[in-house]
Amino acid sequence: MRLHSSQTRATTGLQRFSQLRPAAALRPLLTSIALAVSLVAMPQAWANGPANADSLPEIQRLIKQGQYPQALERVDAYIATRPKDAQGRFTKGLILTELNRPADAIVVFQRLTEDYPELPEPYNNLAVLYAQQKQYDKARTALEMAIRTHPAYATAHENLGDVYAKLASQAYDKALQIDSSNTGAQSKLSLIRELISVSGRPGSRPAAAAAAPTPAPAPAVSATTGAAPTVVARAEPAKPAAAPAPVAPPPKVVEKPAPAEKPEKAEKVEKAAEAKPAPKAEEKKADEAKASGDEAGVHKAVQAWANAWSRKDVKAYLAAYAPDFQVPGGQKRKDWEAERSSRITKPGTIQVGVEDLKVSFQGDKATVRFRQNYKSANLKSSASKVLVLSKSGSRWLIQQERVGS
Amino acid sequence: MFSPPVVRNMSRPRRPASPGALAAPLLGAALLALPALFHVANATPARAEKAATKPAAKAKALPADAATQLVPSYSDSGPEPMLDRIFAAIEQRKLDTALEQTEVLLKQYPNFRLANLIKGDLLLARSRPINAFGALNNAPAEKVADLREEAIARLKAYRQKPNADVVPRYLLQLQSDQRYAIVVDTQKSRLYLYENDAKTGRPHFVADYYITQGKLGAEKSKEGDKKTPIGVYHVTSSLEPRKIGDFYGSGAFPINYPNEWDKRNGKSGHGIWLHGTPSDTFSRPPKASDGCVVLANTDLNQLAKNLQIGLTPVIISPSIEWTSIDDWAKERAELNRTIESWRNDWESRDTDRFLRHYSRRFQGDGQNYAAFAQQKRQVNGAKEWIKVGISNVSMFRNPGKDEMVVVTFAQDYRSNNVNQASRKRQYWIREDGAWKIIYEGAA
Numbered sequence: 110m111r112l113h114s115s116q117t118r119a120t121t122g123l124q125r126f127s128q129l130r131p132a133a134a135l136r137p138l139l140t141s142i143a144l145a146v147s148l149v150a151m152p153q154a155w156a157n158g159p160a161n162a163d164s165l166p167e168i169q170r171l172i173k174q175g176q177y178p179q180a181l182e183r184v185d186a187y188i189a190t191r192p193k194d195a196q197g198r199f200t201k202g203l204i205l206t207e208l209n210r211p212a213d214a215i216v217v218f219q220r221l222t223e224d225y226p227e228l229p230e231p232y233n234n235l236a237v238l239y240a241q242q243k244q245y246d247k248a249r250t251a252l253e254m255a256i257r258t259h260p261a262y263a264t265a266h267e268n269l270g271d272v273y274a275k276l277a278s279q280a281y282d283k284a285l286q287i288d289s290s291n292t293g294a295q296s297k298l299s300l301i302r303e304l305i306s307v308s309g310r311p312g313s314r315p316a317a318a319a320a321a322p323t324p325a326p327a328p329a330v331s332a333t334t335g336a337a338p339t340v341v342a343r344a345e346p347a348k349p350a351a352a353p354a355p356v357a358p359p360p361k362v363v364e365k366p367a368p369a370e371k372p373e374k375a376e377k378v379e380k381a382a383e384a385k386p387a388p389k390a391e392e393k394k395a396d397e398a399k400a401s402g403d404e405a406g407v408h409k410a411v412q413a414w415a416n417a418w419s420r421k422d423v424k425a426y427l428a429a430y431a432p433d434f435q436v437p438g439g440q441k442r443k444d445w446e447a448e449r450s451s452r453i454t455k456p457g458t459i460q461v462g463v464e465d466l467k468v469s470f471q472g473d474k475a476t477v478r479f480r481q482n483y484k485s486a487n488l489k490s491s492a493s494k495v496l497v498l499s500k501s502g503s504r505w506l507i508q509q510e511r512v513g514s
Numbered sequence: 515m516f517s518p519p520v521v522r523n524m525s526r527p528r529r530p531a532s533p534g535a536l537a538a539p540l541l542g543a544a545l546l547a548l549p550a551l552f553h554v555a556n557a558t559p560a561r562a563e564k565a566a567t568k569p570a571a572k573a574k575a576l577p578a579d580a581a582t583q584l585v586p587s588y589s590d591s592g593p594e595p596m597l598d599r600i601f602a603a604i605e606q607r608k609l610d611t612a613l614e615q616t617e618v619l620l621k622q623y624p625n626f627r628l629a630n631l632i633k634g635d636l637l638l639a640r641s642r643p644i645n646a647f648g649a650l651n652n653a654p655a656e657k658v659a660d661l662r663e664e665a666i667a668r669l670k671a672y673r674q675k676p677n678a679d680v681v682p683r684y685l686l687q688l689q690s691d692q693r694y695a696i697v698v699d700t701q702k703s704r705l706y707l708y709e710n711d712a713k714t715g716r717p718h719f720v721a722d723y724y725i726t727q728g729k730l731g732a733e734k735s736k737e738g739d740k741k742t743p744i745g746v747y748h749v750t751s752s753l754e755p756r757k758i759g760d761f762y763g764s765g766a767f768p769i770n771y772p773n774e775w776d777k778r779n780g781k782s783g784h785g786i787w788l789h790g791t792p793s794d795t796f797s798r799p800p801k802a803s804d805g806c807v808v809l810a811n812t813d814l815n816q817l818a819k820n821l822q823i824g825l826t827p828v829i830i831s832p833s834i835e836w837t838s839i840d841d842w843a844k845e846r847a848e849l850n851r852t853i854e855s856w857r858n859d860w861e862s863r864d865t866d867r868f869l870r871h872y873s874r875r876f877q878g879d880g881q882n883y884a885a886f887a888q889q890k891r892q893v894n895g896a897k898e899w900i901k902v903g904i905s906n907v908s909m910f911r912n913p914g915k916d917e918m919v920v921v922t923f924a925q926d927y928r929s930n931n932v933n934q935a936s937r938k939r940q941y942w943i944r945e946d947g948a949w950k951i952i953y954e955g956a957a
Contacts, residue, residue, distance in 0.1 A: 270641045277637035281650045284631035285657045457651075 168200055173441070177207045195225050202234060203302060211238045222254070229255035229262045230301040236268055237298040245275045248298075263512070268298040299448075302440065403505075407468045407475045407498060410505035414496075415461040415481075423450045431499055431506035460484040463494075474499050474508065592723065592813065593623055593796075594672035600632060601669060612636055626796040628661045628668075660799030667703035667800045668724050674702075678719065680836040682706065684746070684829045685717040686846045686909040686919065694820040696788075698725060698807055698830040700732040700742055703800040705809065706834070707817060715846075716839065721816065726798040726808035732832045734771070734805055737783040742805050743771045746910045746920040747828045749788070749821050763790020764811040765818055769828050774953055775912070775920075775941055778877060788828065790814040831913030849909050849919060852942070852949045857902050863894045873943060873950035898930040917944035922957050 164187050171180035184201045191197060198221055205214035215238050221231035232255035239248035249272045255265040278289050410429065417425035427446055436445045453459065462482040469476050474497055481494040497509035596619045603612035613636040619629045635649050647665070648658030682697040688710040695717060697706045705725045708717035727742040728734065734741040747769040755765050766789035772781045783805065790811040791798055797810045807830070809817065820826070837845070852871075859867040869887055876883040894900070903926035912918040919942045927934045939957035942949045 273637045273640045277634045277650070280630045280634035280637065281653065283625070284627045284629075284634055284661065285648075285650070285654055286627075287654065 165196060165200065168204075172200075172204060172207070177204050180204050181208065193224070195221060195228065199231060199234075202231070203300070206234070206238065206300060211241060214238055222251070226254075227258050229259040229265055230303075233262075233265050233268060233299075233301045236265075236272065237300045240268075240272055240275065240298050243275075245272050245279065248272045249276060264299050264301060271298055402470065403475075403500070404468050406500075406503075407477055407505050408466055410498060410507075411463055411466060411477055411479065411496060414507065415463045418453065418461045419459055421453050421459060423453050426453060429507055430510075431501060431508045433499075434507060435509050437510075455485070457485055475505060592810075593619055593626060593629070594668050594724075596622075597629075597665070597668055598672055601665075604636075609636055609639060623796045625794060628664050628797075631658070631661050632665075660802070663800045664703075664724075664797065671702050671704045671722065671724065675722070676719075676836050680838055681717050681842050682708070682829070682831075683835040683837040683842065683845075684831065684911040684913060685827075686842070686849060686911055687715060687907060688717065688827070689825075689906045689908040689922070691822075691906065692825055692827065692908060693822060694720070694826055696817075696826060696828045697834060698727075698742075698828065699832075699834040700727045700744075700830065701833045703727065705807065705813075705817075707820060709820075720820070723809050723813040723817065724797060726800060726802045726806075728803050728805040729801050731801060732830070734783055734786070735781050738804075739783070740804050742803070742807060742830060743776065743781070743783075743786055744830050744832055744913055745771070745773055745776060746912050747771055747773055747786075747830065749823055749826045749828060752818075752821070752823055753787070753789075755790070758789075761792050762787070763792060763808075764814050765790055767818070767821060767823075774939065774955060775918075778953060788814070788817070827908070827910055829910055829913065835913070845911075846909065849921075849942070849949065850907075853904070853907065853921060853923075856951070857904055860902050861900050863897055863900055865891045865894045868894070871949075871951055873945055873952040876950075876952055876954070878954035879956075901928040902926070903928075912941075918942065918952075919949070 164183070168180050168183045168187065171177075171183060181201070181204045184197055184204060188194060188197045188201060198217055202214050202217035202221065205211075205217060215235060218231040218235040218238065221228065222235060225231065232251045236248040236251035236255070239245070239251060249269065252265050252269040252272060255262055256269065259265070281287065282289055414426065414429040417423075417429060427449065434442070436442050440448075460483070463479045464482065466477055466479040469478075477496045477498065479494055479496075480491060482491045492512055495509070495511050496507050498505040499508045500506075596615060600612050600615045600619065603609070603615060613633065616629055616633045616636060620626060620633060623629060631648055635644055635647065638644050638649050646658075647662050684697060685695050685708060688695055690710075690712065693710055695708045695710065697708065698704070699706070703725055704722055706722045707720040709720045711718050729740040732742045732744050734743040749767045750770050751768050753762075753766040753768065755762065758766050766787045768785065768787045771786040772783065785806075787806045789806055789808055791808060791814075793811075798808055802808070807828075856868075856871040859871065862868070865887075868890065872883060872886070874883050876886060878886065881889065904923045905926070907921065907923040910920045912920055921940045921942055923938055925934075925936050925938045927936075937957040939953075939955055940951050941953035943952040944950075
């Protein structure tokens, strides 16, 4: 049960701008990061620990298996007992989207924005649905609402960038009497799959969320680690929903709350959170020795990854990721790959440069922090980036990817 | 007058980017959308002004700061005031404001292509630096150039509105029943509507509108040259929008090109109209017609209310000469004296005195000077008395190189054996410092 302190918000406010555009270049990643930020919690929600805690994860499981009709049934039942539950309604919106019932999904997300205007995710997904229907003005309004409450919300920014591009293209069509509708594929806006910044409705958040199959660390963690690095602070239960910066900054906190200085703590966090068991390393002390110190190899792998991206070689780009790569946003690997592929193969050149690589080794893993300079037809950004690589045979493969230091 | 804002802005220290603005670092680049626009805008008037001030030198030249002295009575309808604010916002790097205002403008004029282009640029500037007006990749260059020209024309006309102390030199005198007069400036892509002040005889500014001229500019000389004629014309009829088709918009008003002088100079062509705009666009580029003067439908509808068929003068100039009221009054008085002198000399039956008013190059009703002179000697010699009354006189200076004035009036001719009332038109030309009639015929 904690929030970002106001001091924290001030810090992130300063970072906001530099983070914003880079983040936008890497939306899928951010989805996961944002998702991990679930700790922007509702004190009361967590405390209450409502019943049926396992209900939502079960529904999530059905979704993952593609059993949408069943998932819908379950979620309807779930909501029937908790009509106000944001998480449940949000999930229903997702299921309806998957079932290709955009009109119904829009109603669900729309009502969520009315009941929980402080949540950015329903706005974002509303925008995604509007954009699919080419209602870009509505999409834009929704995204601007999301950003109004969460100015650093990277996914919304990236989506908004796409919507602006669409609106620009429509305006150009009218201005120049051209039809650009068939040039450039329909832009795919990113749907947010997890409700992360849960609202302040008591009891609205099931404790189950903590156990959800996402890397959301249990709130207890930061309490135990106490001096959770820069970002996390003790709860200020007084004004939960008002916290404007829950989204983008926390990436640092979540998967690895301690940036450069304290990676050990990060592992503790992950363990405590029952996320993917990162520290396999203990079992592989032998590999560790081999792996450690292969700085040149890591450099080479990162460079090759950036090069593949730059020359839009999707195959080589995706091959840079380990089989156990932590796919962002709880997405399926296949979906993630499809999304990456569609983004990378968008018309126009891409340039990805890496600089200031700093490698540190933990067990059989290497963490590389660097500056990523990204330039495409639509976006230019420079972002701090972190890749966690693991050695597979002679190759270093990406196991985690995130923005931030 | 345009100030060169961009150059100045570039050297100004950059303001801190607002954290909320995605495109803040791109602002400087976004501004680049406009320098070209403004540079071009700056370059052309210089030439236009030279041309304008030369003939006006005799009259009083337009005050240099005329543009800044906007007159309260001037109508600010149309998109120009909003466009001006949008460009000002862009200059000040307030791109969000600029976009908001562009969207307001588009609410009013959804088919305004120029505004759509600006909107596209402003939206594009949120995701990447833009360095040109019409920054879309692979934008059709010709169309972008057209819209740029339109932007320049509209802003220039708005910022350089003539002030209230000057009138177009052409409107020397309107007939008492001519309620309005139209003056078109093809270089400025602008039509000015003036009202005839019945008491003072002074033309009063009513409104001005953006117009489109011929694809290949002005000074039409032959059929199909896609040019707009220069001269003194009037509206001859009104065509039903339903009968002429969507392309001509909400109406069409043919003018009498080629007029007497055009015909005498061998100019050909026909079907020069003032007309509206097709429904799929608010306006057309500055140079796009086959010679017609094209207005936005809303503007044409406004204008149409004031048109008198067969009566409303339409004077088309490549570049309007503006003159002070004093000089305008002087010139008008001089011409009235000249015409009065011609009338007197005709009544005197002294044919030599009468013929002093005619140019040796005179032609009218199929007669050259010699034939005309001979006929007048014969007729006048047989008369015991002649009374000539002229009334309802209009005098319009003809735009162009020649100093020429088109005079139209009701003539009441009485003599001992013949009475005749008619409308007459004369073209007076200045030869060796004196006004001479070079054409005369029924109007």
